[in-house]
Amino acid sequence: MRIDILTLFPNMFKGVFEESIIKRAIDLNKVEINLINFREFTKDAHNKVDDTPYGGGAGMVLMPQPIFDCVKSLRNDSSKVILLTPDGGLFNQEKAYSLAKEKHLILICGHYEGFDERIRSICDMEISIGDYVLTGGEIPAMAIADSVVRLLPGVINEDSSNNDSFNHNLLDYPTYTKPRVYEGMEVPEVLLSGDHKKIAEYRKNESIKRTKKRRPDLLKK
Numbered sequence: 001m002r003i004d005i006l007t008l009f010p011n012m013f014k015g016v017f018e019e020s021i022i023k024r025a026i027d028l029n030k031v032e033i034n035l036i037n038f039r040e041f042t043k044d045a046h047n048k049v050d051d052t053p054y055g056g057g058a059g060m061v062l063m064p065q066p067i068f069d070c071v072k073s074l075r076n077d078s079s080k081v082i083l084l085t086p087d088g089g090l091f092n093q094e095k096a097y098s099l100a101k102e103k104h105l106i107l108i109c110g111h112y113e114g115f116d117e118r119i120r121s122i123c124d125m126e127i128s129i130g131d132y133v134l135t136g137g138e139i140p141a142m143a144i145a146d147s148v149v150r151l152l153p154g155v156i157n158e159d160s161s162n163n164d165s166f167n168h169n170l171l172d173y174p175t176y177t178k179p180r181v182y183e184g185m186e187v188p189e190v191l192l193s194g195d196h197k198k199i200a201e202y203r204k205n206e207s208i209k210r211t212k213k214r215r216p217d218l219l220k221k
């Protein structure tokens, strides 16, 4: 998979893709991640990429030309162009799985007051990562890239992602490690029994119990 991230602030990504599982996925050539500063595509004499909104109002708005030209230079038949915007469809694990099947993602990070409405016309999809407003699309791009890359074949153990929260509309079951007793709190006996059938039953029940209590909306699905 290739992920191209269009941003005015590529330095914000420093570190994020240079550690842990995402770094390993890059090193193993499971994914190529490119940070592209769309300011390099502006035709404005003063290198501008934004301007004041028509009709007045606060803030600066990203102009269409640099983003149109940048996307044009990257797009191919298998590209999925995604605009990051608070009014987009809410991102979730199902969308992460679906994006993990794509060959090429182009993520457009807005900034300032937002972007010229005409930029939507070149996008295949619009995504929000939650009902709150961030200063830019960079953190949403990091969240989406991270959640998608870990689902690519060979990046993490498939058993591990299969049991993750939101798969089968359930939250994950509780997990424990050593020591057996910590500050008076004991590991449930069944996990020490060595009986794999019983352990699987216990985990399934705990998963359902936890989902009922914390996210009953998932069970309705």
Ligand SMILES: C[S@@+](CC[C@H](N)C(=O)[O-])C[C@H]1O[C@@H](n2cnc3c(N)ncnc32)[C@H](O)[C@@H]1O
Pocket: 084, 085, 086, 087, 108, 109, 110, 111, 112, 113, 114, 115, 127, 128, 129, 130, 131, 132, 133, 134, 135, 136, 137, 138, 140
């Ligand atoms: C300050 S926000 C603009 C908010 C815009 N005025 C609005 O109310 O919808 C600047 C940029 O950050 C990104 N952004 C902010 N919150 C986001 C969210 N929850 N999900 C995805 N992108 C977001 C978008 O790219 C947006 O254009």
